[in-house]
Amino acid sequence: MRINCAQCLRPEVQCLCAYLPRLESRWQVLILRHSSEAKHALNTARLAVLGLKQCRLMDGEVFAQLPALLAEPGWQNWLLFPAASAQLVEQGVASEAGQRQRLIVLDGSWRKAKRLLHCNPCLAALPRLSFASPPPSRYRLRKVPTAEALSTIEAITYALEQLEGRSFQSLLAPFEALIEQQISAMGSKRYQADFAARNAHLDA
Known part of the structure; x- marks a missing residue:
């Protein structure tokens, strides 16, 4: 019988807890993970939650509590998702005095992320953030259409680095x-x- 670590949920012989930081951030991160991703062996959302103190994870497809959460006073919410009107994280954002910033991240394939957006209309009203020139993904076990398609934890890391001006x-x-x-x-x-040819720039 395989025994899993109670924290990172990996098999005990592959426990990742020794690698986990506990980072502080000015921004709060809320990850909305499609329910089908929860048991995926390579899902990175939980690693982001364990490594980042100001990070919260919600699983599902329709989040009934989300409108009330987004309406909490004192918060400016941003959806990390491409759009023609999206502001670039590389340019930073301005906030009013006393206002806290929250980054909403959708976790799943592009199809599932679009499904989350469709099923939760309150997300459509949020201002969006996007990337101008992200680094190539290091997710060497995933076949993606472009190198700019980042995993969830990579996207969070890059966004926070641009928005807070320090390394994560x-x-x-x-x-x-x-x-x-x-x-x-x-x-x-x-x-x-299966993978090496398309990841030659990472394995060199």
Whole structure:
């Protein structure tokens, strides 16, 4: 019987807790994770929650409590999701004195993220943030259409670095360890056949 770590939920022999930081941030991060992603072996949302003190995770598809949460006084909410009207994180945001900032992140495939947006109309009214020039994703076990398609924890890390002007790279340490574990488990031959060519810029 496989025993999992109670915190990171990985098998005990692959526990990632030693890699987890506990970072403070001025921004609060709220991750809305599509319910189908919760048991995905490579889902990174939980790692973000464990590594970032001001981070909260909600699972589901329709979030009944979300309108009340977004209406809490003293908060400016931003949705991290592409749109023609989106403000670029690289440019930062202005806030009024005493106002706290919250970043809403949708966790799932693009199809599932769009589903979350459709099922929760209160999200459509939020101002959006997007990336102008994010770094290439280091998610070497995922086939994506472009290198700019970041995993959830990578997107949060990059957004916070731009918005707060400091490094959050230690947040990626358990993510990097997770990827290395999975590559080791699948074996070099399979990795080379399935993923290595499209990730040559990362493995060099």
